Amino acid sequence: MATPGLEQALTRPGLRPLPPTAAELLHDLNAPPRLGAHLRAVHDVAWSITDRLGRRTPDLPFDTTAVLFGAATHDIGKVQHPEELTGPGHRHEAAG
Template sequence: MSSELARRAMTEHVPLHPLPAAVETLLSDLQAPPRLVAHLRAVHDVARQLTDWVARHHPAATFDREAVLYGAATHDVGKVLHPNELSGPGSAHEPAGHELLRARGVDERLARFARTHASWTAPDITLDDLLVSLADKVWKAKRVPELEQLVTARLAAAAGQEAWEVFMALDDELDRIAEGADRRLAFQASYPVGS
C-alpha cells in the first residue's frame, strides 16, 4: 500500500516537475513514505524554479544545477531512517541521509545536501547548498531573512551588482514562488506519513 501511494506521489499529474529518474528509483528501493516523496517532489520543483531564475538573471553566478536539483530531491532522505521527523522536529535525518546516500554509491557532490540543507551558515557552504536550503524553506512560503541575505550576497558578488538591487529582484521571485505554497502544501498533506 505505502509503495503504491509513494509511486502515485511521484507520478500524480499535478503542476510539479517529476523527480529525477535516479531519485525515483532510490526512493522506491528505500520504500520511502508517501509524504516524504511528496515533500521531496515539491522542494525539487521549487529548486527548478530558483535555478531557472538564477540562470536567467545572474548568468555570472557559478552553480551546479544538476547537483542543486538532486540535492533538493534527496535532502530529507534520512527521514526514511527517522520517520518520526516526518511529522515532528529533529535533525537526526541530516547525517543519516548523507550516510545513506554515500552507502548507496552517491557521489559526495550530490550526497552532501542531506547534511547541509539546514546549516547554511557553515564556513564551507556554497551557492548550491544555499539554493537547496532556500528551496526547502520557500516551498511552503517560509521566508528566512538570514538565508536570503546569504543568497543575495553571493549573487551580487557574482554579478558585480549592489546587494539591494539583487535582493529586490530575488524578493519578487520568492514572493512569486510562495504564491504556490498552498497548492504544494495540499499536495504533500494528501499523502500519509506512514503506510
C-alpha cells in the same frame, strides 16, 4: 517495489518529476509517500529558482544538476526516522 502511495506522490500532475536517480533511490528505500511528496515539492521550487537565476545571471557559475539532486534528496534520512516527517528531530540528518 514502491508502494502505490509513493508512486502516486512521485507522479501526481502539477509538479516537475524528480531526477530519475532520486526517484529510483526513493523506490529502492521504499520511502513513505509523504516524504516523496515533500521532496518533489522542494525539487520543484529549486527548479524554478535555478531556472530564474540562470536566466537572470547567466555568468553566475552553479551546478544546476547538483542543486536539483540535493533538493530531491535533502531529507532522505527520514526514511530511517519517519517520526521526523511529522515532528521535530535531527537524527535524519546524519542518517541521510
